[in-house]
Amino acid sequence: MNQPVIQTQALSKIYDGAAALQTLDLCVPQNAIFGFLGPNGAGKTTTMKLLLGLIQPTSGSGTIFGHDIVKDNLAIRARVGYLPQQPQFYKEMTAWETLSFTASFFYKKPKAGIEKRIRETLHLVGLEEKAQRPVGGFSGGERQRLGIAQAQINYPDLLILDEPAAALDPIGRRDVLRIMERLRQYTTIFYSTHILDDVQQVSDTVAILNRGQLVTQGPIEMLLNGSGQTLYNVGLKGDSSSLSQKIRQQPWVSHVETAQQNGVTQWQVTVTDETAAEQQFFRLLAGEESVVVTGYGRKRYELEEIFMQLVEGDDNEC
DSSP: OOOOOOOEEEEEEETTTEEEEEEEOOOOOOTHHHEHHHHTSSSSHHHHHHTTTTOOOOOOEEEETTTTTTTTTHHHHHHHEOOOOOOOOOTTSBHHHHHHHTTTTOOOOOOHHHHHHHHHHHHTTTTTGGSSSGGGGOOOOHHHHHHHHHHHOOOOSEEESSSSSTTTTTTOOOOOHHHHHHTTTEEEEEEESSOHHHHHHOOEEEEEETTTTTEEEEEHHHTTTTTHHHHHHHHEEEEEEHHHHHHHTTTTTTEEEEETTTTTTEEEEEEEEEHHHHHHHHHHHTTTTEEEEEEEEOOOHHHHHHHHHHHHHHHHHO
C-alpha cells in the first residue's frame, strides 16, 4: 500500500496552559485533495504550522513523506509548497519578478529553464497576461492565485494551503477552486477552510476539527452518507393509505416518517437493503393507481448538515 503523505500520532500543542491541538491522529493519502475543516479557532492553522516545522509540538509526532516533522524539517520543505492565509508580496514587484525571486531558491538550472517554469506556472493560475504588472495593483483573487503559483513553483509533491479562498468573492473563490482541480494530477493538496460548499465541490477526503480535537475523517462520500442509513424522500398526491401499508410491509423497509405539506404527502423512508430498494421501491410506487408520485429520490446529505451535527454534538458532550 502507498505510504500516507501526512501522518500524525497524538500530535498536540499547548499555549500558556490552553490546548490549541489535542492528540491529533491524521492520515492524508497520496493524490488526495484533503479538506481540513473546522470553525475559526479550531486549531487548523496550528496544525499546519506544526507540519511545516514553524512551531514545535508539545507532545506526539508526525511525518510527511515518512520524514519526521521535527527532525527532518529541511527534507520536508524541499518537497512542500505552502500558501499562508494572508500571503504577503513586495507590492512594487511584478508577478514575473515575484516568481523569479522564489524560483531562485530552488533552481540552479539555466535561465531559460527557470523562465519556462515561470511561464508554465503563470499559465496554470491564469495570470500570464498580468505577468509584468506590479502585484500592488492586483485584486484579492489575483493575489491568492499568485500565492498558489508561488507555492507551486518548485513542483512540490504536497501543497499546504491555509484558507485559500476564505477572503474572496464568489468569482475569486471559483477561480481558486478551478486551480486546485487542475493541480490534482500533479500533487497532493492539504488545505484548511471553513467554507463547506468549497469542500463539497473539490475534495475527495476530509477531516473535521473542533476546539483542537479531531471529530471525524475519511472519504467525503462516506461522510455524506450521514449516519450510514439509506433514506428515500417521496412525495405523493392522492390517497396513499393502502400504499403506505404495502411499503411498511416490505422486508427492506425499517421505518417510514410521514408529513403533509401543501396538499402533498411527504415520506422519508429508511431502508436496510439498498439493492432491493433500487430494484423494487419505485415500481411499487408507480404501480399504485390511487396516487401520483410528485417526488422520489435517495436523500443526499449536504456537508453543512453533517458538519453542524458533528460539531454541535461535540460541543454538547463537553
